[in-house]
Amino acid sequence: MKSLDTCAVECFQTECLSINYQSETKECQLSKDSPYTNPVLVQEAQYWEIYYLQKENDWELVFRAQAHNNISPYNAWIGTLSLPTLVEEGCLLLMNTSTCTTIYRNDILNTWDSESISEVKLELYKAGVRVVNIRFDGKGSNYIDWFGIDRLIDSGWETLTKHRTFNHFTLWGSEWRRFLINQYYGGCPFDSGWMAVIESNRNMEFCAWESSSIRPVFLFARGEDVTRWINYDHGFADVLAVFIRR
Template sequence: MRVHILIFCFVAVLIKQRVDGLEVCDVLQVIDSVEWNLVKLVKSVNATLSKYRNCKCDEDAVLQNEWKLAFRGTSGTRQSVYYAYKDGLGIPSSIESGCKQVGKPLACSSHYRNDLILDNWNGISEVALALYKNDVRVHHVIFDAAGSTYMNWLDKARVKSSSWSDLPTSVANIFSIAGHQDASLRRTFFLNKSYGACPNDSGWFVAIDNENGGCSWEKNAALPFFKYATGSTALNWNDGNIGRADYFAVLVKYYNTP
């Protein structure tokens, strides 16, 4: 729509420049000429827009340009990331601008919840869970959001693609936002492959919301903290190649995104 308005304004100016001082018949010829060229211009613009709407762009561009930030969980805030996402608990009324974006080296000391999106969950076609280290996206999973809610889109059956090559086809024992929570455990946004009595637990990503969980791999003094498999497949949570993300983001794409 904005493109068409700009074209209309351009044509109006062009006609005025050309008709000043001309007779009526000459004006009509100018209008016919402009109309013919306008038709060609509109067709060209529509073809270009169609090409970009249908292109299979690289996922870096997709996550930056076609998605809206619904939530950002930041490590070390001392506030539950699960309840910040679920209810907005612990999120201050004034949020630093750095918390409202991803991939930029800006200060952020809290979680960010986009209430407009999470409390009005409709018209969403896809959801992306993206992990960031030093403001660089290190891993992601994209989910089919059709018929979902803001609490159940993170489901193994909804996975469309992932930077972890084994995730789409692997069996997982826990795969949800609520994750595994009880009196001593707060494993949320939990993408877990299997349990093996602590020493052999393995998975892809977990947001840990407490300091003293049941296993040594989830004990830490700076909650919440986000652990992830740095390679292309799931890892044992005790492995030395398990990484720590600085923050993670939940991004959404709406149907008919321009």
């Protein structure tokens, strides 16, 4: 039998990333997985409480948005959206959950320039499984320009390189399309890209491929190259997460 404090100290002294604690029996279990490294496996069970580091190795979660909740990830990111001070536990998980009704935004975004950030990565998750992983050079960046082709280090798409042509590779994107990595606009039937976050369009007309009854939606190319959005062979992610490494 151990106290929660003793259990936490043991975790910090090892490679542990999460703690399972049973308060009645004082039973403590240490795990090398966490909701960040294995969100499908690491979930809170009945009569147990889970405590975990907000990090995956050296990566720290600074932003987490969820699809279909009518909240703008872009407005939350740039700080123009009022968010609750109290962080809901579900908003720290990398899977779709009813226990998160808002967006998690770390105050680090307000002090980005002074945080000595070396790398940034953006990930998309579907049913707790990572489906997009894009890594950027964060040195000398600000909270807006880190997301750009000039800072790209690598991604899960072999064709997403600095040698490709883009009409958009920016956080602010184009109108209601945010976090946008797109190759070509040629009218709705010919729009092609790798990733797009579709937000509210203030009653402007959507292309058929980006329509949804509840936004935002997180779209991504399933293959190694761009997808022509109108072909509907792209994926829909549940969660968008941004991490930093110092």
